[in-house]
Amino acid sequence: MASGVSPEEIVLSEGEVLALARAFLMAHGLGEAQADAMARTLCAAQRDGCTSHGLQRLPGTLDTLAHPAFNRHADPRPEAVTPAVIRVDADYGFSILAAERGLPLLIDSARTLGVALLAVNNGFHSTALWPVVEEIATHGLAALSMNPTHDWVAPAGGTRGALGTNPIAFAWPRPGRPPYVFDFATSAGARAEIAQRRQRGETLPPGWGLDAQGRPSTDPAAVLAGSMLPFGGHKGSALATMVELLAGPFIGDRTSRQSAAFDGGVKAAPCHGELIVAFNPAILAAATGDSEAAAEDLFARITAQGARLPGDRRYAARAAARRTGIRVPKALYERIRSLTPPQT
Numbered sequence: 001m002a003s004g005v006s007p008e009e010i011v012l013s014e015g016e017v018l019a020l021a022r023a024f025l026m027a028h029g030l031g032e033a034q035a036d037a038m039a040r041t042l043c044a045a046q047r048d049g050c051t052s053h054g055l056q057r058l059p060g061t062l063d064t065l066a067h068p069a070f071n072r073h074a075d076p077r078p079e080a081v082t083p084a085v086i087r088v089d090a091d092y093g094f095s096i097l098a099a100e101r102g103l104p105l106l107i108d109s110a111r112t113l114g115v116a117l118l119a120v121n122n123g124f125h126s127t128a129l130w131p132v133v134e135e136i137a138t139h140g141l142a143a144l145s146m147n148p149t150h151d152w153v154a155p156a157g158g159t160r161g162a163l164g165t166n167p168i169a170f171a172w173p174r175p176g177r178p179p180y181v182f183d184f185a186t187s188a189g190a191r192a193e194i195a196q197r198r199q200r201g202e203t204l205p206p207g208w209g210l211d212a213q214g215r216p217s218t219d220p221a222a223v224l225a226g227s228m229l230p231f232g233g234h235k236g237s238a239l240a241t242m243v244e245l246l247a248g249p250f251i252g253d254r255t256s257r258q259s260a261a262f263d264g265g266v267k268a269a270p271c272h273g274e275l276i277v278a279f280n281p282a283i284l285a286a287a288t289g290d291s292e293a294a295a296e297d298l299f300a301r302i303t304a305q306g307a308r309l310p311g312d313r314r315y316a317a318r319a320a321a322r323r324t325g326i327r328v329p330k331a332l333y334e335r336i337r338s339l340t341p342p343q344t
């Protein structure tokens with residue numbers, strides 16, 4: 001039994017978590033390929049201690065499945081638009097399957113051309129971004145990923161939502177070690193985190209949001225009804241705008257405002273595009289020296305000061321889960337089981 005497991009938790013193996021998520025999704029009519037892709041991503045987040053994007057997302061997928069446009073049997077096929085530009089239409093299923101299917105072409109193209117991009121269109125998106133960039137980096141490539149959400153976030157200096165929570169994830173490959181990976185929303189807090197704090201009866205740090213009248217608020221319920229704020233003032237606001245442009249108009253998909261309009265009050269996961277770019281660090285470095293050593297030196301200078309690298313907490317949680325199992329709140333486990341109709 002894992003140490004520190006509370007009486008409110010149970011411990012499952014990776015296989016059991018996968019089976020739990022897969023059974024739930026398939027019992028609600030999701031095609032096998034989509035159910036597998038979603039189950040893998042939610043399981044990875046639960047395993048790595050990213051619980052806001054783990055199994056607690058599962059009950060909420062029912063709202064997404066209820067969207068009139070949602071396609072339970074989407075079968076996304078990647079196409080090369082140019083040698084460096086790959087597009088995959090998620091066909092109104094979950095984005096993650098489309099992204100996964102586009103990766104082999106993206107990786108091959110980036111290896112040969114030095115840089116390539118994958119545009120995922122028309123996908124319902126509710127998962128963390130790091131699993132995809134981490135996967136790309138295990139192939140020796142750097143990777144960047146971003147997407148809009150709904151226009152919940154007011155621009156710095158504004159009073160109402162105009163931008164999405166617009167996450168950005170980045171990964172850099174490391175020899176003999178897991179990649180350097182960061183992944184966060186450009187809002188001061190992720191919406192799921194604000195919802196979790198509301199559930200726990202906690203207040204928000206100042207600067208996370210505004211109430212419906214555009215006044216600063218630390219009440220999660222007021223901020224969820226009003227608007228969130230970007231991190232870092234005008235800097236986060238500009239980064240969120242960049243995400244909106246590159247993962248919206250650039251790839252011919254919805255902005256966060258259009259995504260919210262498309263939802264039509266169903267409260268499904270936002271349906272929009274995602275931009276994934278892969279870079280081959282070996283192409284230019286071959287002419288200029290050893291970039292691998294320079295990158296490792298940079299990481300060592302960060303950690304030598306006692307600072308940690310993003311991703312390291314996650315890798316430690318993963319190692320612990322592989323030793324002792326994945327912790328799942330009992331109440332969540334029971335809820336998922338009770339929402340899983342027996343298959344005939």
Ligand code: NDP
Nearest residue numbers: 126127128129167182183184185190309310311312313314
């Ligand atoms: P956080 O503010 O919690 O930041 C998480 C990132 O910062 C991780 O890479 C984490 O690494 C790293 N980190 C945290 N603390 C430190 C530290 N002290 N030193 C160094 N690195 C640190 O993230 P958010 O709450 O903004 O986002 C959480 C998740 O929500 C993301 O995975 C994101 O993809 C997801 N999200 C998804 C959306 C979607 O559209 N699907 C929308 C918005 C968010 P580590 O993991 O190792 O702790």
